[in-house]
Amino acid sequence: MSLWGDHFRVTTYGESHCRSVGCIVDGCPPGMQLTEDDIQPQMTRRRPGQSALTTPRDEKDRVEIQSGTEFGVTLGTPIGMVVRNEDQRPKDYCGSTMDLYPRPSHADFTYLQKYGVKASSGGGRSSARETIGRVAAGAIAEKYLRLSHNVEIVSFVSSVGNEHLFPPTPEHPSASTNPEFLQLLEKIDRQTVDSFAPIRCPDTEAAARMTKVVENFRDNHDSIGGTVTCVIRNVPVGLGEPCFDKLEAKLAHAMLSIPATKGFEIGSGFGGCEVPGSIHNDPFVAATAESGPQRLTTKTNNSGGIQGGISNGASIYFRVAFKPPATIGQAQTTATYDFEEGILEAKGRHDPCVVPRAVPIVEAMSSLVIMDALMAQYARESAKNLLPPLPNTVPTKPASAPNGAPAS
Amino acid sequence: MSLWGDHFRVTTYGESHCRSVGCIVDGCPPGMQLTEDDIQPQMTRRRPGQSALTTPRDEKDRVEIQSGTEFGVTLGTPIGMVVRNEDQRPKDYCGSTMDLYPRPSHADFTYLQKYGVKASSGGGRSSARETIGRVAAGAIAEKYLRLSHNVEIVSFVSSVGNEHLFPPTPEHPSASTNPEFLQLLEKIDRQTVDSFAPIRCPDTEAAARMTKVVENFRDNHDSIGGTVTCVIRNVPVGLGEPCFDKLEAKLAHAMLSIPATKGFEIGSGFGGCEVPGSIHNDPFVAATAESGPQRLTTKTNNSGGIQGGISNGASIYFRVAFKPPATIGQAQTTATYDFEEGILEAKGRHDPCVVPRAVPIVEAMSSLVIMDALMAQYARESAKNLLPPLPNTVPTKPASAPNGAPAS
């Protein structure tokens, strides 16, 4: 489906060669100041052509709000958003090699098999332009989360090829046990990440190593993958809807729906399988908040801010794997739609590594997941808060409300 | 939510100390032979107490079909299933340490924060008994998939701690480029997996290494994680609903909804980030099927059977990370609900590694994902097949139907 979310519902549309791409956001809270200026920055960060390391096309990608706001304030009604495609003309079918060959590891073949209609762009909605609607919608969710809970979402490149910001070591099979990594998660911001443009890895030395990898692959007309790490700070306690909609399950779903992704890990992740339980368990400690009520937090954070599918108030962090781009300059031996073996050569310049551009997309999908979980919990919590108190004989404890949330 | 699926909809209920656990399956195709005997085997494989390596409780877990079948045939109406809990009595609250302390890395704290009510079992639905409903429903989906498409779903343990069946190497940062691994995926079956009980790693030497790891952690009153690899063979081409419901995204969601999971990777996964695009791309070749129409397949399978979010007919395979169990025999320094530091000690014997028991649960969730995607594609395909043919001037090609599916 092209629908995401149960409460903050995003429906996207558009492929490469149609009039426009965009989305409808249904369920945005009313009464929030919102204009295109809140949305455009992430659109621009997503845009190709930002450096020699990424593809040189320059599409303007200006978003236009169609509905759902008046005088710069959300009405609570659906927010329609449109971004015009510069190149609206579907390509003619004139015997180009792309018409003969399904491109290896592209969606040409599967889209044709699934829909039975050959889109001029090959893979139809598998185009990266599809992500524009996600980023636009995510920017709205993000603004809400920031205004209401000071939620901060920051992604950065954590590896390119085999160059890692925090490579696994025998001592730290997962970076989650490495204090240096946890410190980075607490302080990193988007400005810092972008200061390491175009590679977006917030460490001078690692960024240099990664840039070199990308340059090498570019020069070889080859491509390479990498990982993006994302941290979400200040998430209220209590988000996530077990059993099937655990918060990490929704995050995994969201991330694996981004084109070219191959993996997701929350907190300690795959490396955490190698950490003994006695180290992996996150003991509780009383938080020494300067203000606000006393609360429990965890001393370590191998859980990645989620336990039993529910946020525990600690920073949520995860890592997403992106495969090497399928479009490469090298000739590839493959087969035509008519089962003939042959050689396919891509023309033009191609993006040797998509990971830096994926940064705002990962942030956008994160914000959609948190926003939706927040509204689900609000419905429950508000409902609960209207019930009469239980007799003392019943062994219950009132839940703490999310920061600033309504509580009886 | 406790609901999974859009077409084959599963709703589960039940926690540790209530009358029963179970589920309702709504949307099962009518006219399929089905009795408890089709369901019980996976229930039994999931059951604890199967060996010295897992927890010794023996619950019978007999499933009873309540509705939706007559004379052993599905009616197309909801199938209610119930499994009685042997121990139905909620625990009294009498000052046990568990009432004072939220257990580290359990769901006690987050459940209480989210719901504001303290379940006697601590984490309410975070209990492993919740997975009974998944396994029961999955067995029905699996039977349909086998009968209709000969789909085969097999999971096995691929690592415990740092002992791997196919450890990453410089040549094969991902097992996906290792022909030996791909061969295993094509031939492994459940009988073979279970012949390596209790560890369920289908390799004598690796099984021995892993067993040793588990025994060491058990003897140290500690715990350890591991990974489960799952392969799904004979999946029809064309399943998966982009953009947001790509097949790998739904699989990721399903897997991360299983208790204790920390990561998911499809095909080449995280290791695939280190493989050059020129190697990672899966070229097309004509399949040399003995019977049936000629078709394209891929020479390699780094994609894991999915391109652009849609199955391509090759085997789908993925890996799931499970953390070390949070309940350990060692004393842990942590804090009480009332912010006091103290020491928590768990009593009794505990499961030092859950990975072997997770095998049937991973299979169950896989079958639910494939079943739902299949029915979504059937709706589309049937609708398409009733349209008049398009004029020749339109550049389209009819989609191949899934094996045996209705085609015009």
Add this chain to the structure above:
Amino acid sequence: MSLWGDHFRVTTYGESHCRSVGCIVDGCPPGMQLTEDDIQPQMTRRRPGQSALTTPRDEKDRVEIQSGTEFGVTLGTPIGMVVRNEDQRPKDYCGSTMDLYPRPSHADFTYLQKYGVKASSGGGRSSARETIGRVAAGAIAEKYLRLSHNVEIVSFVSSVGNEHLFPPTPEHPSASTNPEFLQLLEKIDRQTVDSFAPIRCPDTEAAARMTKVVENFRDNHDSIGGTVTCVIRNVPVGLGEPCFDKLEAKLAHAMLSIPATKGFEIGSGFGGCEVPGSIHNDPFVAATAESGPQRLTTKTNNSGGIQGGISNGASIYFRVAFKPPATIGQAQTTATYDFEEGILEAKGRHDPCVVPRAVPIVEAMSSLVIMDALMAQYARESAKNLLPPLPNTVPTKPASAPNGAPAS
């Protein structure tokens, strides 16, 4: 589907001759006292065999809560409920006329066409026993609504055949303009309705007329329809989710999903088409509440408590049409499944009029609609209340919260 609701989600299962019928309620607010005693009264009101006017079978219909509560308090986890079927044996197929003939205006024919499997009861889930799950779930929603907002839901029989409690007149083509009718709506309660058992029309004279109609049809081995009117008092302002999920649209959906229903009208309804706009419009007046903040209400209530799909705080009322039961004692000329004309005779005693028994079912579905709309609005309102106030230059007004609801 067998699923109702987005927030307070009810999934039902079961047909006539299976082990049990029941449902799972997912999304019930935690922290509410709840036992079987809260649910059984409406189950009993729904039960057949309560008088000579209805069918004499006596099924005990005892509900058993399976999960989701501990010590009589809801945990926030799914509440499984089971009601055993007394007669669990599917009927044998031995050449009875019912096996030869699809019964006229029953669901035998359409169920067989849809599912391709012949259930022993003929119409599978079209059985009235299916409504047991609805009533059980509705009782939980109703308890919440009563505790949190003092919502009162009362249904009664408003017509049987052509005998009406408030027949349309030239002056009042719709009862909505009749003050006597509106007064009844404000004061009627269930005890009063049941004091007019078995006919459940709360007016001595009208009840006598209706009873006579039912007796006549019973004596003629015929059947007759009727209408149920339902009022919902104390509904908070602001419920309903335009555009597609207007509150009256969800009520209409809910009511038309009850077996044997043929029509729904809200407020002035069909008769309101004949009332001039100048009379039909409901002018606003300041409510003279004894306590609480001043608020607007309407002088008249032709709208039935809903404007633009959203509750306005006035009493919601509507009417539901039930057809004459299809099972009659008279012989009917019809055709067999094999296209042969023949005569079908039903045996035994049958219910000549289902309307009185429909009363608790209409109430149950009403409570499910209001409960779901309430939680949707809570999510929005809580989200809105966390936003910073807007600058004065923006022409907005803060919404009043539902009675007692959280407001910033």
Add this chain to the structure above:
Amino acid sequence: MSLWGDHFRVTTYGESHCRSVGCIVDGCPPGMQLTEDDIQPQMTRRRPGQSALTTPRDEKDRVEIQSGTEFGVTLGTPIGMVVRNEDQRPKDYCGSTMDLYPRPSHADFTYLQKYGVKASSGGGRSSARETIGRVAAGAIAEKYLRLSHNVEIVSFVSSVGNEHLFPPTPEHPSASTNPEFLQLLEKIDRQTVDSFAPIRCPDTEAAARMTKVVENFRDNHDSIGGTVTCVIRNVPVGLGEPCFDKLEAKLAHAMLSIPATKGFEIGSGFGGCEVPGSIHNDPFVAATAESGPQRLTTKTNNSGGIQGGISNGASIYFRVAFKPPATIGQAQTTATYDFEEGILEAKGRHDPCVVPRAVPIVEAMSSLVIMDALMAQYARESAKNLLPPLPNTVPTKPASAPNGAPAS
């Protein structure tokens, strides 16, 4: 929500004074020829300003397809559609009476209460312009239904005020027992309906009576309601998803979601409550089809083409009640937002009766309901058809497929 449908999913956006209104259709079958020319006719029929009987504004309402088609063929991807608003400027707030008074029986009050933000148009999305997206999406569904099953959907005005095309009589309390009415349903087409423009009641004498009623109310600066009857012919057997999503329940939901509706009745409807069961039951007869397999149909059609919530192959018909428009020229005594009694006068010319313009909207919503039910049944049927045949000992019968649908 602004989302309709589970398979053919329509999300609409837009209010009166924003840039555009429109929708996204997600799930349209691929491979169907589709251009704006297929959509515009119903858009134009919906448009105001078509005669002296309706409001004189002339908005062009040209629909533009944004995505989802190439070379005039659907791709199976989301179809974005946009209709520009001519008057895009939100109204200033300058002390107009509309800013002081919530208009009686409009949505001004409830929208403000629900969302807490005052839209310049008063009722936000309660505007009739919201229905543009419905009509655009409905035209696509309708084209599919026509191409695949020759489904015909025709609506017409059946009453205005107390002038009826088929007034209830003692013999025919419901028109459903009147053969003349049933004959009209079988032959009526849109061209005939529109030949009775502007009143759209397909009977010269009744149209004259109704036109007179509308003129009288117009001249008195008052307004009046009416009913629309809709027939859907050639619907395949087997559509509708019990228990909660019975076909009539979805139709009721769809119809009551149209602005200004107050009631819905299927088949015999409210009048059917007064018809004895012995007459109301629809006996089966063998259909005397000229071609195709023999099949059962019903001799009468009080059921309105639906039994047990599932289509039976007979024509589906229903009636929808529309209230008198709330905007009238007469002065009305009401209260301000600040609780002051005062007099509100509307300026300009207003539509005294919306029923004729509602005709294409009722058709659009009908097509969305049937389309969605069709795809749900296709998924089930295709799944069933892939199962191995059952042994003879099982008492089942294979379902007939919908006309032309895939069957094994």
